[in-house]
Amino acid sequence: MTESTVAIIGSGIAGASVAWQLTQMGHQVVVFEKGPEYPYPYRSQFRERVLYRYRNPAHRLPADLKSLTASGTYRHDINREREMWVGGSSTQWNAITLRMIPEDFHTRTSFGYGRDWPVTYAELEPYYCRGEAMLGVAGTDEDNHFAPYRSMPYPLPPFELGARDSIFAEQLRAHDIALHTTPQARTRRGYDERPACPNFGTCMVACPVGALYSPAHHLNRAVQTGRCQVLSNVSVRRIVMDGHGRARSLVYQKNHEDAEEEVAAEVVVVAAGAIESPRLLLLSADDRHPEGLGNEGGHVGRHLAFHHLWNGSIVYREPVLAGRIGPVTGQSHQFLSPPHRGPHGGVKVEFSANHLGRRENLRSATTASDALERLQRRSRRRGIFLHAESVPTPQKYVSLSRERDRFGDRFAHVHYESSDFDRETHAFSQRIYDRFAEATGGEKEYLAGVDDFISGAHHMGTCRMGTDASDSVVDSFARVHDTVNLFVVGSSSFVGTSGAMNPTLTLVALAIRTADYIASRLL
Numbered sequence: 420m421t422e423s424t425v426a427i428i429g430s431g432i433a434g435a436s437v438a439w440q441l442t443q444m445g446h447q448v449v450v451f452e453k454g455p456e457y458p459y460p461y462r463s464q465f466r467e468r469v470l471y472r473y474r475n476p477a478h479r480l481p482a483d484l485k486s487l488t489a490s491g492t493y494r495h496d497i498n499r500e501r502e503m504w505v506g507g508s509s510t511q512w513n514a515i516t517l518r519m520i521p522e523d524f525h526t527r528t529s530f531g532y533g534r535d536w537p538v539t540y541a542e543l544e545p546y547y548c549r550g551e552a553m554l555g556v557a558g559t560d561e562d563n564h565f566a567p568y569r570s571m572p573y574p575l576p577p578f579e580l581g582a583r584d585s586i587f588a589e590q591l592r593a594h595d596i597a598l599h600t601t602p603q604a605r606t607r608r609g610y611d612e613r614p615a616c617p618n619f620g621t622c623m624v625a626c627p628v629g630a631l632y633s634p635a636h637h638l639n640r641a642v643q644t645g646r647c648q649v650l651s652n653v654s655v656r657r658i659v660m661d662g663h664g665r666a667r668s669l670v671y672q673k674n675h676e677d678a679e680e681e682v683a684a685e686v687v688v689v690a691a692g693a694i695e696s697p698r699l700l701l702l703s704a705d706d707r708h709p710e711g712l713g714n715e716g717g718h719v720g721r722h723l724a725f726h727h728l729w730n731g732s733i734v735y736r737e738p739v740l741a742g743r744i745g746p747v748t749g750q751s752h753q754f755l756s757p758p759h760r761g762p763h764g765g766v767k768v769e770f771s772a773n774h775l776g777r778r779e780n781l782r783s784a785t786t787a788s789d790a791l792e793r794l795q796r797r798s799r800r801r802g803i804f805l806h807a808e809s810v811p812t813p814q815k816y817v818s819l820s821r822e823r824d825r826f827g828d829r830f831a832h833v834h835y836e837s838s839d840f841d842r843e844t845h846a847f848s849q850r851i852y853d854r855f856a857e858a859t860g861g862e863k864e865y866l867a868g869v870d871d872f873i874s875g876a877h878h879m880g881t882c883r884m885g886t887d888a889s890d891s892v893v894d895s896f897a898r899v900h901d902t903v904n905l906f907v908v909g910s911s912s913f914v915g916t917s918g919a920m921n922p923t924l925t926l927v928a929l930a931i932r933t934a935d936y937i938a939s940r941l942l
């Protein structure tokens with residue numbers, strides 16, 4: 420059996436944040452990544468984008484290593500919503516980096532739904548600042564009166580509203596609706612050895628120059644310190660505990676080899692995403708933990724929540740420059756915590772020029788002029804995303820599937836059904852959509868139905884944090900209850916969703932806090 424100081428399972432943004440922070444403090448880490456290398460910066464992926472549509476098979480895990488089963492009412496392929504290679508899903512993200520608002524941490528007390536987090540906004544605020552500095556977030560609160568308190572300015576200036584967005588912002592303001600810029604982990608100026616974003620917006624999900632933050636940026640630099648190793652194509656199959664509440668070792672297998680190997684670790688950090696992290700805890704069941712690690716209270720895999728993103732479109736009389744080049748800009752935080760929050764959740768509105776909205780079906784065009792008319796309509800269309808909070812229910816969970824992977828381990832099974840709360844939130848979103856159309860003088864064209872949402876690849880909960888094992892899996896430092904040295908970082912530790920805000924900045928802030936805890940208490 421070999422040895423490592425801190426073993427991190429998963430090289431996504433959560434694992435990379437812990438690895439970077441600990442190596443900066445002089446500690447040794449080993450990162451185990453199931454997926455293959457994903458060369459960074461993403462020049463080759465950008466060059467090949469037409470050929471492979473960002474899905475070059477050379478970089479992908481085969482289906483007998485990356486799969487899951489699903490049931491319920493969610494209509495999209497959850498397996499395709501996650502990337503499993505070095506860097507995880509944040510290699511392909513939009514990099515919208517928002518803080519939760521203070522009320523999101525105590526929805527039970529303030530609005531009567533969900534549960535309160537065991538950590539407050541005030542406690543997390545300094546870690547949000549560190550997270551923004553690490554990712555290089557461009558933003559401002561000057562145009563956003565709904566932004567929560569911050570103790571440090573954004574590290575970079577914002578990406579401005581586009582020309583047409585500015586006109587929409589004026590129209591919306593006349594109807595008491597705020598539209599403001601979007602904080603994002605994209606370099607408005609050169610930052611931390613990353614070049615400035617040229618702001619062409621043609622890169623989609625593969626920034627060729629490294630202006631869009633990727634966890635690979637810090638993984639590579641952690642490796643350069645000589646204190647971090649990243650082992651790709653290696654699947655961790657289970658965590659082994661000793662009889663004293665300590666994680667002793669990991670059992671892993673190189674993807675193309677037949678034999679298991681074992682590595683001892685002083686500290687184990689599970690950072691495998693909100694679906695694979697509970698799966699690994701469940702697969703690690705032993706005589707002392709027959710239901711899986713951290714599962715004394717039966718909470719592992721439960722309390723899953725997605726964001727519900729309802730896509731809509733509005734059509735105008737004149738072309739509105741929809742699909743303009745550049746990253747997302749305009750959004751509204753005005754509806755995150757409306758006065759009537761409680762029967763329904765908060766909603767963030769994305770009304771950015773680069774959202775085109777519904778696609779035209781040109782195949783069903785009957786004549787050339789019909790096709791032309793449809794294309795012209797496209798230039799007059801603006802997409803709108805209603806990005807909504809949701810709450811966990813017993814009908815939203817991750818468990819083990821009957822189907823097995825290459826090693827004989829059961830895949831994850833995801834069950835997800837919308838609730839009455841989600842239906843109320845959809846009705847609220849419909850009212851917001853109506854107001855946006857009316858304020859900007861557009862014709863309402865389409866808003867997705869309640870079960871036509873996408874999750875935005877925002878999978879949360881499943882190893883939620885709380886005060887003890889009877890109600891949760893980890894404590895507020897992400898340490899599994901009743902263990903000394905086993906942690907679960909990432910959005911799986913969320914207590915429900917991150918309000919209506921994109922989750923990743925919050926999970927990075929929490930991961931930095933966990934790294935501090937590990938360094939100060941355990942190493």
Ligand SMILES: Cc1cc2nc3c(=O)[nH]c(=O)nc-3n(C[C@H](O)[C@H](O)[C@H](O)COP(=O)(O)OP(=O)(O)OC[C@H]3O[C@@H](n4cnc5c(N)ncnc54)[C@H](O)[C@@H]3O)c2cc1C
Nearest residue numbers: 429431432433453503507508513514515655692909921923
């Ligand atoms: C297209 C897209 C756009 C997005 N845009 C945004 C956005 O704008 N803003 C935002 O906040 N969020 C966004 N997200 C969500 C964001 O990417 C996720 O919140 C984030 O990647 C989660 O990070 P993670 O490190 O917890 O998990 P992951 O990124 O899922 O990484 C987990 C890693 O663990 C590895 N792993 C799993 N099991 C094992 C095992 N047993 N052994 C070894 N390794 C294992 C996986 O292969 C994977 O690489 C987006 C996601 C997608 C897909």
